[in-house]
Amino acid sequence: MANSSPMTKTLLSFGHGYSARALTRLLLDAGGWTVFGTTRSPDKAEVLRGEGVHPILWPDGDMRTALESATHVLISAGPDADGDPVLNHCRDEIAAIAPGLEWAGYLSTTGVYGDHQGDWVAEDTPLTPSTRRGQMRVAAEAAWGAVPGLPLHIFRLAGIYGPGRGPFEKVRKGTARRIVKPGQVFSRIHVEDIAQVLAASIARPDPGAVYNLCDDDPAPPQDVIAYAAELLGLPVPPEVPFDQAEMSPMARSFYAESKRVDNSRIKQDLGIRLIHPDYRSGLRALLKDSGGA
Template sequence: MGGKGRLFCFGCGYSARVLASRLKAQGFEVAGTCRTAEGAARLRAEGIEPFIFGNDHPLADPAAALSGTTHLLISTPPTEAGDPVLAAHREAVKAAAPEIRWAGYLSTTGVYGDRQGEWVSEETPLDPNVARSDRRASAEREWQELAGESGLPLHIFRLAGIYGPGRNQLKGVMDGTAKRIVKEGQIFSRIHVEDIANVLEASMAKPNPGAIYNVCDDEPAPAPEVVAYAAELLGRPPPPEIPFEEADLSPMARSFYMASRRVSNARMHEELGVELSYPTYREGLKALLATL
């Protein structure tokens, strides 16, 4: 057992691996799931014990995989059939719950639906308006039910649009994929991947089972504004504005524009004392210049 505990990540992807790296440096053991042998090799190279898990591939020995876990992070997306972890390993998670000191479920601010640019908080009733967000809201309820049955110290984190190294508007401007799509009144919230880890670490240090936190930066902003700023940092002309009605978007990309809201992060600041490393997209993009 590591000096601080053991983190197990169901879904050891972009956000989870940032947290995993930080906790390993503090003396935690870290284990996590991936879908392929190639993914397992990558996790192993990062010092993370890998386990193969997917919608059609349950853990070979879930009790052994979860043994010794003190901190549990769930970032696997739900499917039409529900949450894949609970579908395959509900009883194993319940059995492990008494030893778990903190559990976090990564959800999305999409569960609030379209608020026509108005502010939402954790107290706002959920109103997901696309199937993907509706599945997240259902998964939240499933995990809350399990926590009620087992005593799992569950925290829910509703993440805004994630950006960071390798996933940002600077890269999009450079490779020509960034578009300035204009839809009147459209507002997005976003969060740097390092600040997700900041929030999760703060919650682990100050557990409050049952709590729900919006995880976003301090300044919701229209997407075209962010693209234009990225182009300015690069010394390039911004991509031309494209009216939403004329934009050639995939169904998933189009669904993001069907909801507009400003997401409040007041609880994150007040209860967890989080000071964001990147309080707006401007600080985040400036810092990411060095990673290009």
């Protein structure tokens, strides 16, 4: 059972990365939170410490205090060929504390839906992933769902962008490409909106819930690059037909799936009003706040 004081909540964050760090800023600013975060990098551990997080080196760091005090668990670490790394390493420990947790969140991907040729998908759409990454995510969702007593919430994230993760640098350098595949659309989500959805779910737990995290405007990727160039006052990169584009297998695999992701549930069930309802709003904010990303 979790042993924290009723006045204090403790988040144990596995794979404490980009989205988890955004959530942590909200929680620590609100007060009453302690956050433990795992990382494989000693250098990153020191960065996290500077952000108010208690870092734990993965997988060999001492996790006893974090496990004993956790009231909330967030899993950002992705699966690999061997399955989910967190469950592989400490399934028994997670199962032991599960009944005492108030909330557990698993960050998945909209890739679990597979290709829908531009049609809409919602949380109840059958999971038919067409990539190996998507198949591993489906398996990981099921594995976490099988942990007895775990108050699990699954968040299926669209393409993430935000500070440090935007198109401006490539546009400035002249390396951005507007690859065009007819009918191709992607959904996106700004990291600030990921953080606010997670915080809203923590405030309103609903174990077993699944949420799509994306903005209101699925759009062709070439449109995003063009808008970024316009904001910078730079020439819009020329279009490159998909079948002529030189791309890595990983990059090409993203174009194997096209879908529009419905985000109605986060609005209806969690009362979310998106900070950045489309990529135009998000890119303008990035440029204003940090001079680019």
